[in-house]
Amino acid sequence: MTASIISGKELAQEKRKQLAQEVKELKEQGVVPGLVVILVGDHPASISYIKGKQKASEEIGVAFTLEHFPETMKEEELLDVIDKYNHDESCHGILVQLPLPDHIQEKAVIEKISPAKDVDGFHPLNIGQMMIGEDTFLPCTPAGIVEMIKSANIEIAGKHVVVVGRSNIVGKPVGILLLNEHATVTYCHSRTPDLKEVTKQADILVVAVGRANFITGEHIKQNAVVIDVGVNRLETGKLCGDVVFEDAKQIASHITPVPGGVGPMTITMLAHNVVKSARISAV
Ligand code: GUN
Numbered sequence: 001m002t003a004s005i006i007s008g009k010e011l012a013q014e015k016r017k018q019l020a021q022e023v024k025e026l027k028e029q030g031v032v033p034g035l036v037v038i039l040v041g042d043h044p045a046s047i048s049y050i051k052g053k054q055k056a057s058e059e060i061g062v063a064f065t066l067e068h069f070p071e072t073m074k075e076e077e078l079l080d081v082i083d084k085y086n087h088d089e090s091c092h093g094i095l096v097q098l099p100l101p102d103h104i105q106e107k108a109v110i111e112k113i114s115p116a117k118d119v120d121g122f123h124p125l126n127i128g129q130m131m132i133g134e135d136t137f138l139p140c141t142p143a144g145i146v147e148m149i150k151s152a153n154i155e156i157a158g159k160h161v162v163v164v165g166r167s168n169i170v171g172k173p174v175g176i177l178l179l180n181e182h183a184t185v186t187y188c189h190s191r192t193p194d195l196k197e198v199t200k201q202a203d204i205l206v207v208a209v210g211r212a213n214f215i216t217g218e219h220i221k222q223n224a225v226v227i228d229v230g231v232n233r234l235e236t237g238k239l240c241g242d243v244v245f246e247d248a249k250q251i252a253s254h255i256t257p258v259p260g261g262v263g264p265m266t267i268t269m270l271a272h273n274v275v276k277s278a279r280i281s282a283v
Contacts, residue, residue, distance in 0.1 A: 003226070003252040006152050008144070012264035015147075015272070016060055022275050023061035026282060033278035034063040035093045035119065035270075036085050040078060040104065041071035046097045053095070056267045062274050063090070075104045079112050086114040092277040093119030095270070098169075116280070119273035122169070130173065133180045137273045142174035144265030145206065145227055146181065152254055154204070154225055157182035162202035164188045164195070164215065164242075170208040170229055178204070195219065207242040217247030226252040229262050 023033055035057055037050055050066065057064035067081060078096070085091045094117045096109050110118075115125040121139035129136035149156060161183040165171035175185045188198050190209075199205055199219040207215050208229035220226060230242030241258030248255050256262055 003249045003255040004152065006148050006227075006254050006256045007260060008148055008256060008262055008265040009260040011148060011151050012056075012268040015265075015268045016056065019060045019268070019271050019275050022279070026275070026278055027061065029282055031278050031282045032063050032090070033061075033093075033274050034065065034091045035095065035274045036065045036067060036088075036091050038067045038069070038078070038081060038094070038096045040069045040073050040097075041101055043097075043099065046099075050097060052263075052267050053270060056271050057274075060271050060275070062271055065091075071101050073101075073104075075108065078104060078109060082109065082112045086112075086117060089281070091117065092281060093117055093270075093274040095120050117277060119270055119277060121173075121273065127173070130180075131176055137276070138177065138269070139169060139173045140269035140273065141170045141208075141229060141262060141266045142177050143272075144262060144269045145174050145229070146177050147269070148227070148256060148262070148265055149204065149225065152225075154254065156204070159183045159203040160201055161185045161204045161206065162188060162199050163206045163208070164199060165206075165208035165210075165229070167208065171206075174206055174208070174229075178206075209242050211242055212240050213242070213244045215243040215248070217244065217251055220248055220251045222251055223253040224251070226255045227262065228256050228258050231258060231263060 054064050085094050094113050100106055110122045115123045118126050118137055121137040126136045161178045163171050163175045166187055166189045175187055179185045188195055196219045200221050202224050204225045206227045210230055212232035226243055226248045228241035228243040232240050234240055239259050
């Protein structure tokens, strides 16, 4: 038996249709959900991610504004721009694309964004709310992963989830969200000895390390669910995940492809957060 593919692309299309309907209803009440994306510099991957966010926003009916500044922009100037949009009622979500140039402190920037417009879910206040299981803006990739697992009717409660990677954006929060869904969660990272001994215990294996083909067949338990968050560009120009797809397909019960897996759901959850913010502002 080969693994079932959990298509993020198809799920994202369904969700985007639902969001477009919600946006239509909000517009009838005179509210146009607005997203402002701020880019400092010309990081090629950032430009490509932002194009995806713009396309999804346009599809759903979210008003998309890009504020693009040169690499030399000062931190103070960036904080002022954020402050302007914190007070702009037509803006419901502010996203500062990461990474930022080295001379700008990421922490100061994230903390400047109003928690009520933090559609990335990166502000410490929103992270705290997520930790205690409160309704808040959830970080987009982890929230998208939970939606994908649920869409395949996979039970999370009681399952052993192993997360490989401990970034603040994906690894740490996805573990928390799955813990909140009553999974038993183990984190692994670059200093975990005998990685495959741990990953082989996973009923649900989430891999977010950013290294092409890092996880092979020998890391995966028979019939595990494999969620591959990696997006790596090979020298050939081809995109691939952190998991050797052909290996995992023979062993897992379910697997997410790259491309067409977690990526489209990340962008959709961003739009979900913008619409949520607009809905809150409408009441
Ligand atoms: N850079 C890579 N992923 C992300 C993301 O989800 N949000 C932001 N703001 N920057 C990123």
